[in-house]
Amino acid sequence: MKTEVHLNSPALAVAMKGGAGYWRRQWPLYIMMIIPMAFFIVFRYIPMAGVLVAFKDYNIFKGIWASPWAGFDVFKEIFSLPEFYKALRNTLMLNFLGLLTFPIPIVLALMLNEIRVHWYKRVSQTLMYLPHFISWVIVGGMAIELLSTNYGTINQMLNAIGVPAIPFLEKPALWVATYVGAGVWHSAGWGMILYLAALTGINKELYEAADMDGATRMRKTWHVTLPGIKPTIIVLFILQIGNMANIGFEQPYVLTNNYVSDYSQVISTYVYTVGIQSARFAIATAVGLFQSVVGLILLLTAELISRKINNQGIF
Amino acid sequence: MIQNSSEKLGNAVIMILIGIFCLFCVLPMIHIFALSFSGNRAIMSGEVFLWPIEWNLNSYKDIWGDSSMIRSLLFTIGLVVGYTVLSLCATILAAYPLSRRNFKGKNVMFAMIIVTMFFNPGIIPNYLLVKELHLLNDAWSLVLPILVNAFLLIILKTSFSQMPEELEDSAWLDGCGHFRYLLRIVLPLSLPILATLALYSAVDRWNTFQDALFYINDSNLYPIQMKLYEMVVNSFVNDASAQEGFSATTPVPQSLQAASIMFATVPIILVYPWLQRYFISGMLAGAVKG
Numbered sequence: 090m091k092t093e094v095h096l097n098s099p100a101l102a103v104a105m106k107g108g109a110g111y112w113r114r115q116w117p118l119y120i121m122m123i124i125p126m127a128f129f130i131v132f133r134y135i136p137m138a139g140v141l142v143a144f145k146d147y148n149i150f151k152g153i154w155a156s157p158w159a160g161f162d163v164f165k166e167i168f169s170l171p172e173f174y175k176a177l178r179n180t181l182m183l184n185f186l187g188l189l190t191f192p193i194p195i196v197l198a199l200m201l202n203e204i205r206v207h208w209y210k211r212v213s214q215t216l217m218y219l220p221h222f223i224s225w226v227i228v229g230g231m232a233i234e235l236l237s238t239n240y241g242t243i244n245q246m247l248n249a250i251g252v253p254a255i256p257f258l259e260k261p262a263l264w265v266a267t268y269v270g271a272g273v274w275h276s277a278g279w280g281m282i283l284y285l286a287a288l289t290g291i292n293k294e295l296y297e298a299a300d301m302d303g304a305t306r307m308r309k310t311w312h313v314t315l316p317g318i319k320p321t322i323i324v325l326f327i328l329q330i331g332n333m334a335n336i337g338f339e340q341p342y343v344l345t346n347n348y349v350s351d352y353s354q355v356i357s358t359y360v361y362t363v364g365i366q367s368a369r370f371a372i373a374t375a376v377g378l379f380q381s382v383v384g385l386i387l388l389l390t391a392e393l394i395s396r397k398i399n400n401q402g403i404f
Numbered sequence: 405m406i407q408n409s410s411e412k413l414g415n416a417v418i419m420i421l422i423g424i425f426c427l428f429c430v431l432p433m434i435h436i437f438a439l440s441f442s443g444n445r446a447i448m449s450g451e452v453f454l455w456p457i458e459w460n461l462n463s464y465k466d467i468w469g470d471s472s473m474i475r476s477l478l479f480t481i482g483l484v485v486g487y488t489v490l491s492l493c494a495t496i497l498a499a500y501p502l503s504r505r506n507f508k509g510k511n512v513m514f515a516m517i518i519v520t521m522f523f524n525p526g527i528i529p530n531y532l533l534v535k536e537l538h539l540l541n542d543a544w545s546l547v548l549p550i551l552v553n554a555f556l557l558i559i560l561k562t563s564f565s566q567m568p569e570e571l572e573d574s575a576w577l578d579g580c581g582h583f584r585y586l587l588r589i590v591l592p593l594s595l596p597i598l599a600t601l602a603l604y605s606a607v608d609r610w611n612t613f614q615d616a617l618f619y620i621n622d623s624n625l626y627p628i629q630m631k632l633y634e635m636v637v638n639s640f641v642n643d644a645s646a647q648e649g650f651s652a653t654t655p656v657p658q659s660l661q662a663a664s665i666m667f668a669t670v671p672i673i674l675v676y677p678w679l680q681r682y683f684i685s686g687m688l689a690g691a692v693k694g
Binding site: 115122125128129133136137152153197200203205209213219220222223225226227230233240242245249278282339357360361374377381384388 | 411414415418419421422423425426428429430432433435436439447448450452453494495497498500501504506507508509513516517520522523524525526527528529530531532533536548549550551552557576581582583607610611613614617618629630632633636637640658661662664665668669672673676679680684
C-alpha cells in the first residue's frame with residue numbers, strides 16, 4: 090500500500106480514522122465536483138445518448154424519446170445519398186493532401202535547430218507561431234483579399250505585368266491547393282513545437298562524437314538528429330492518420346464558395362447543411378455518428394500500431 | 405578550409421529558407437494592414453502592396469461609426485471575460501479534488517472525464533441539446549456547452565498534484581479546510597498556469613465562430629468573427645453568386661474589409677507576447693501528459 094509511506098502524516102491519520110473522519114474532512118471535495126460533473130454529464134454524456142436520433146424517425150415535436158424507432162433505416166438512406174459519398178470523398182482527399190504536408194514542420198524544426206544566431210532564431214519562431222492564433226474567419230478573409238480573381242492582390246499584380254488572372258478560389262484544383270496552402274500557413278510553424286522540444290532532448294555527446302568522426306552537417310542530421318526525434322515523428326504521424334476521417338468545420342467552411350462546392354463539401358459542412366440548415370436531424374446525426382465511429386476505430390488502431398512500433402502508446 | 409566555408413554556405417541557405425517561410429507567414433497580414441489604411445482608388449488600381457498608399461483612416465472611422473460593429477465588439481469582450489472567468493472557476497473546482505491523494509471516487513470521475521475526449525457525438529446531438537435547453541440565440545450557448553475543457557483540466561490537475569503534500573497536511577493541522585486551502589495557498593501558487601489557461605480560453609472565445617454560426621441567429625448577439633464573416637467572406641460568396649445572376653448585394657469596399665480583419669486581429673497580436681510564452685509551456689505540459 091502506498092499509504093504506508095505517509096502513515097506519519099497526521100492529516101492522513103485523521104482521514105483514515107474511519108468513515109466519519111474521512112467525510113468530515115473531505116466533504117468539500119464532493120461539493121466542488123458538483124458543477125464540473127454536472128457539466129460533463131449534461132453537455133458531454135447526454136449528447137452521447139443523443140446519437141440515438143440516428144436510429145429514430147425523429148420528429149421535432151415529439152422529441153427524441155417519443156419518436157418511433159427506425160432501426161438502421163437512416164443509415165441505409167445515407168449510404169444511398171450521392172452527396173454523402175461526395176462529402177466522404179472530399180474529406181479523405183483533403184486530409185490525404187494535408188498528410189503530404191506532414192514533413193514541413195519537421196523540416197522547419199530541423200532547419201531552425203541549425204541556426205546559431207540567437208536573435209534570428211527567436212524572431213523566426215515568433216513570426217512562425219503567430220498564424221496559429223489567427224482565426225479561420227480571418228484566414229478566409231485574407232485568402233479572399235489576396236487570391237480572389239476580381240480584386241485579389243496577387244491577381245492584380247499578375248494583371249499589371251500582363252499575366253491573366255489565376256482563379257485560385259474558383260477553379261477546383263487550384264482551390265484544393267489554396268486549402269492545403271492555408272493549412273500550412275496556419276499550422277506548420279506551430280507544428281514545430283513538439284519537434285523542437287524533442288530536439289532539445291537529444292544527447293549533446295552524440296553530436297560531439299559525430300564531430301570527432303568528421304561527420305558533415307547532413308550526416309549528423311541523418312544519423313543523430315532524425316533518430317532522436319523519430320518517436321515524436323511516429324506518434325504525430327500515426328495520430329494524423331488516426332484523424333483521417335475527422336475534418337474541422339471552419340477551414341473548409343470559410344474558404345469555400347459556389348464554384349468549388351463539389352470539392353469543398355466535407356462531412357462536417359455536410360452535417361451542418363443537412364442538419365442545422367435543413368433540419369433533417371436524423372440523417373445529419375447518422376452521418377456525424379458514422380464519422381465519429383470511423384474516427385474512433387482509426388484512432389484506436391493508431392494507438393495499437395504505436396504500441397507495436399514505438400513500444401509506447403500515444404495516450 | 406573547405407569544410408568550414410561549406411558550413412557557412414549551409415548556414416546562409418538555412419537562414420534564407422527560414423526567412424522565406426517567415427515572410428510567407430507575415431506578408432499576408434502586413435498586406436491587409438496596408439490595405440486597411442489605403443484609399444479605395446489605390447486599392448482598385450492594385451498599387452497597394454506592403455505599405456499604405458493614399459494613407460487615411462476612413463475605414464477605421466467607418467468601423468467605429470458602425471453601431472452593429474461596436475455592439476459586436478462589446479458583446480465579444482463580455483463573452484471573452486465572462487467565459488474565461490466561469491471556465492477557469494469550473495476547471496479549478498474539478499482540478500483541485502482530482503489532484504488530491506485521498507479522494508474516494510476520484511478514479512471513476514476522472515475516467516468519466518477522459519472518456520469524453522475520445523468520443524465526440526457530433527454536431528447535431530450537441531445542437532439538439534442546446535435547442536432542448538432553450539439556449540439557441542442565447543449568449544449562454546457560447547459558454548455552457550464548452551464550460552470545462554478536459555485537456556486544460558488535465559494540465560491544471562497535474563500542476564496542482566505537483567504541490568508538496570506536507571503543505572496540505574500542515575494547513576489542515578492549522579484548521580484550514582479545503583476551500584480556504586485552495587483559495588489561500590493553492591491558487592496563489594498557481595498563477596502562471598492559471599494565466600495560461602485564462603489566455604487559452606480568452607483566445608478561444610475571441611476566435612469563436614463555429615458555435616456562434618450554429619447557435620446564434622440574432623445579429624445582436626454576433627461575436628466579432630461572425631460579424632467579420634458576414635462582411636468579408638459572405639460578401640465574396642454573394643459576389644460569386646451575383647455573377648451567376650442569383651443575387652446582387654452591395655459589395656463592401658476592400659479597405660473596409662481589410663480594416664475589419666485588422667480590427668479582429670489586433671487584440672490577438674497585442675496579447676501575443678504572453679500567448680507565445682505561456683502557450684508553449686502549456687502545450688508541452690499537455691503533450692507530456694496527454
